[in-house]
Amino acid sequence: MFKKETIAMLLAGGQGTRLKGLTKKLAKPAVPFGGKYRIIDFTLSNCSNSGIDTVGVLTQYQPHILNSYIGIGSAWDLDRKYRGISVLPPYQGQKGGEWYKGTANAIYQNAYYINQYDPEYVLVISGDHIYKMDYSKMIDHHKEKGADATIAVLEVPWEEASRFGLMNTNDTNKIVNFEEKPTNPKSNLASMGVYIFNWKVLNQFLLEDEQNKLSSNDFGKDIIPAMLKKDKELYAYEFQGYWKDVGTVKSLWEAHMDLLSDDPELDINDPTWKIYSVNPNQPPQYIASKASIKRSLVNEGCLVYGNVENSVLFYGVYVGLGSTIKESIIMPDVKIGANVTIKKAIIASGTVIKDGAVIGDDSGEITLIVEDLGIAPDSNINKQLT
Amino acid sequence: MFKKETIAMLLAGGQGTRLKGLTKKLAKPAVPFGGKYRIIDFTLSNCSNSGIDTVGVLTQYQPHILNSYIGIGSAWDLDRKYRGISVLPPYQGQKGGEWYKGTANAIYQNAYYINQYDPEYVLVISGDHIYKMDYSKMIDHHKEKGADATIAVLEVPWEEASRFGLMNTNDTNKIVNFEEKPTNPKSNLASMGVYIFNWKVLNQFLLEDEQNKLSSNDFGKDIIPAMLKKDKELYAYEFQGYWKDVGTVKSLWEAHMDLLSDDPELDINDPTWKIYSVNPNQPPQYIASKASIKRSLVNEGCLVYGNVENSVLFYGVYVGLGSTIKESIIMPDVKIGANVTIKKAIIASGTVIKDGAVIGDDSGEITLIVEDLGIAPDSNINKQLT
Amino acid sequence: MEQIMGVINLGNEKDLLEDLTKHRCQASVPFGGRYRLVDFILSNFVKSGVHNVGVFARKKYRALLDHLGSGKEWDLDRQKDGLFILPPHDSTESYKGDIQHFYEHLPYFERSKEEYILVTQGSIVWNINFRHVLEEHKNQGADITLIYKDYSQEEKAVYHTLDVDDNERVQAVHLEKTINQGDNVFLNTYLMKKSLFIDLMKETYEQGKYDFVTDVIRANLNRYHVQGFHFKGYMPFIHSIESFYNHSMNLLDPNVLQQLFYDHGFIYTKVKHGPPAKYLQGSHVVNSLIANGCTIEGKVENSILFRGVKVHKGAVIRNSIIMQKGEIGEEAFLENVILDKDVKVSKDRILKGEEIPTVFAKSSHL
């Protein structure tokens, strides 16, 4: 095996229950995003673009589609001969096994994998977030500071701060204290769930944490506080840019709407930082004579005969004549008949919407339609169905 | 996903307890064989050479080294973009999981994987055996007969027959009955553990077998007898050629000695049927001025100063001046000092043998030395140590 | 096991597409919004289970090399078999004919394990399963099978045509300069046993003859059983800028789109990882094919936009083909034009072609 300075461990086991029907058969990182991606594409592309070519992906909840999506990692140029991507499900021992108890336990259970590469640093990231980040710069910062651990942080609005892990830093960016989701936040520097650890140090803390029966084996709740307690050198690395946890139906919808502005904060069309995804090889989209498309993202393989406004169409979507789609997200292979009206809705992959159906309304709620419901003609559905 | 006519499911979870120390940290399919291979290379190469490019490898016991050996399957040309090799450990559900209960249960638990490819036929093979076989010819035979299942068989000596699953066939090769390891064999046509099933039929039998609490969920003991009972069309496919279950230290040693004859039954130097393995990229072997090598196989990366006779040297082996190695198997990266005598022994990977050591004797027993024992100078070891 | 090896024979291809083939061979001309012509034959091979493909490249194949890369997009990055680029031994020597080129690579043919060989061109747009051709070849007991397509109109174009009898057996091969409706145009695509191919190629080379179609196939119609295979699927004949343009525009018919891109599975090409096409507030797009990575703020009618094209505010594009990374400035007006890759059109510029559209060369700034 090659020695690697830094390897990445990507936590991709998230159940994402607040995404409701969308995560019934899918792990959260596998949820479609942005017209052609899945959520995990953003972190995998970050790794690839940052020159990190050894990535362990820790799966557990509904791993099948995620596994077959990742394949051998070709899409992200991670099908390397001597390194590349490895999918790591919870280990099933002879006497049974169990799910990862927490984020820290997930890394602990895969120490064998990490040790193969004898790394200096381990980058721990989550496959749940939408952002573009050059991890190599964070690693440089970690080295410069001579840190034991570095946590990427971003400023969040004070009113939302209590949803995050927050840290106070001194003027050299050193973390002086850390609170996980406090009711009365003293800081608005939130952890993005992106950590760099010196592997030798982390390994020691993981071993100790496993001995502690009371621990929840979580980085934010257990490992970071334990490190601070032992006076380890922890630094914050400030991230500037778009970052979003698309953990609810509402935030998923908002993140899509964010992409539609003329000059979105998250630029997915930057040739120097491509977002890679598995390409379904579909032909160009065909926009018919009576179609109209405004302020929208439309992917390959779509056939559009109707009107689309402020919406995102994934690949293989058919929009029939006379239909109108507004402020909506239409996931892959959705077939929409003629004279359908869809407003402020998310239509999950493979759904067939019959002629004349009316979906969603102006109430402010987002309507979510999940596959195989077979919406009947002229039905009027404006609440979440699943 | 592409539809595939045939996909292979390779059972690689074997513990191989009768290989003693060799399988302490390794699954049996990962045990080194033939100077440069691991046992599983033979079945994986059979798949590759037979044009079967979709292979699920079912692991459980000591999977780590096997996993990292397989990697993305490049060695066997199975790093395909749309198919290729997939390592399938037992699935770990939210409420825990368990090891595969038997060979049939292992396939049952991976029905999801198989169904992705919507195959007509499933080839079930084991990663434990040494043989070269063109599975495509067996598939042709299966199609010609219009069989529900086909079992590869070979003639074994009557005195050994009771160690195998045996079948009686009529004059069209149809199987009329099947006995798993009977005390009084009525046939000497033994199952090689190579099966082709019509996937639809097999899937039905697997579902029924899972309902049966008394079943051991094994192909030989449960599925095949159940199929015969229901009058399914089962055919035998006669295999001609070398086939060996290297399940014991003795049979492993014998199989190596078989390779040393001038014209061995198992030809590993056939350019039309290469045996693929992960290549460690070592330089050519250097044979020094006072060395002597007779009737042996020596791999790249060896440095030989001593005498080698009727032996197999894996890569990275060093043989010191004045040492003599006879009828032995020296696994990767073994360092043998000066004036050592080794006779009829198997030295496991990474072992260091100090100057003057004497290992093995003429008693007929095979001496097995497993790594990290650090044989002291002039020690005389002639029994199995682990 | 592997039955057919595929050969893409670029040596005979004429570069008929004027400016589009000035610096690239025809096989690498962009087509259909995101493809190059060679993608069709490569995808046909992949879908027919052909894993050993030799590309006999002769000239202007730099863009082709770049497009093919390691062959990974077509699953041809393999240890045994895969994609082989086989230029002539010495590119400075004069090219006598494809047999000379094949003969120089005799060891490639000899060491390939497949029983059959299929030789074809690099720039036909079609969906064909060569497994069916092989089946028919065996059923007919043929020695050589020639694939042909019926022609639908009268036109000046140089092709070989075939006379076939009621059993589709080939009676004669003609070289024609005007093609009429109903003619059987030979697609320079033939299947035979590899051993026969090698024998005939060697024999003919030693006789000092070098053109496979004329000196081997045509010369041996009586000696061997030469069978025709009538390809009945959709297939545009592209042999001029005019036919290139017309057949591109035909893709705007959803039925044609369906036949070419959906009915037989997708066509593989080099992946670019561009985002979905983005339509801004002022965009007006009708009856057009749009590839990913495009950003459209202007008006696009009856046109094809390849990957990564930018159409600025107020720009108008009509009846045109804009290849990869084109950028059309504000208030520019384009009608009946073909812009090769990377063309930048300034603000307010007007470009109008005739019925046969004007081609603007790669990377020009207009």
Place this chain on the structure above:
Amino acid sequence: MEQIMGVINLGNEKDLLEDLTKHRCQASVPFGGRYRLVDFILSNFVKSGVHNVGVFARKKYRALLDHLGSGKEWDLDRQKDGLFILPPHDSTESYKGDIQHFYEHLPYFERSKEEYILVTQGSIVWNINFRHVLEEHKNQGADITLIYKDYSQEEKAVYHTLDVDDNERVQAVHLEKTINQGDNVFLNTYLMKKSLFIDLMKETYEQGKYDFVTDVIRANLNRYHVQGFHFKGYMPFIHSIESFYNHSMNLLDPNVLQQLFYDHGFIYTKVKHGPPAKYLQGSHVVNSLIANGCTIEGKVENSILFRGVKVHKGAVIRNSIIMQKGEIGEEAFLENVILDKDVKVSKDRILKGEEIPTVFAKSSHL
């Protein structure tokens, strides 16, 4: 992130190895029992973290293409970056110099993301970590770094040499026809910022000058800070059949073997999947390098056997190099010879070379 892009510049290489370079460029000459010369630079790139490698091939590169394949063996089968084969645009035009060739591929340099560029040859046998060269380049604040090697004996051979001062700064570049002990031989390997490389290349091209070493480096010694980097590891100079043979034979010294093949990690090459070498009952092999796939029943002394060589009963091989797939018949006697790939020697045949060994051409039957 990626810092260095690698360029293997084959345009200037002289094919000095007589029959061995008659049909192949020097970079693809077999060496060391299982390698080709180009494997050393490719392995150096891989081990230095260089993932973007452009091969500026000019002529006789068919064997090279075949050897490189998709680049997978060197982990260079990538979507972004990887291995690029870049022949001249038009191989029939005359070659004016490497700058012309580079200039034709200007977009390749421009679109590559790496900050630095390292240009080198394809046939040096060495182990070097270019990360260290870059570090030194930065430490010295150099604009251009030239890598050189000290020469150990007097010999007729054409090389550029460098005069360096006490700070290793380059004072002069000379073209020499006889090299003396202690001379600093320039290895045609240089590192600089990619932006500087592009500027200099364009500027010089526009002046109508085409040789990078003479017209860019030598001409700009005063304008830029040109630093020398003294490579101190093992490195045989191969510039004739004699030096090829002598340096091959030096590999039979375990210390040389150790320095070249073990101390810096293994050298990657195309994998052949041959079995371990097989020694039969009568074999007698001493002081030799033997590759996998060999079958030996005869006598081998002070020789190098490449992969897949067969030595039949009673045959004797002394002080010789037998390349891939050679087959030596019963009772044949070989001394001081080099057999290129695939040579078959009949039963009882005697082949004896002189001090400078005789080379027998590829695929000959003797």
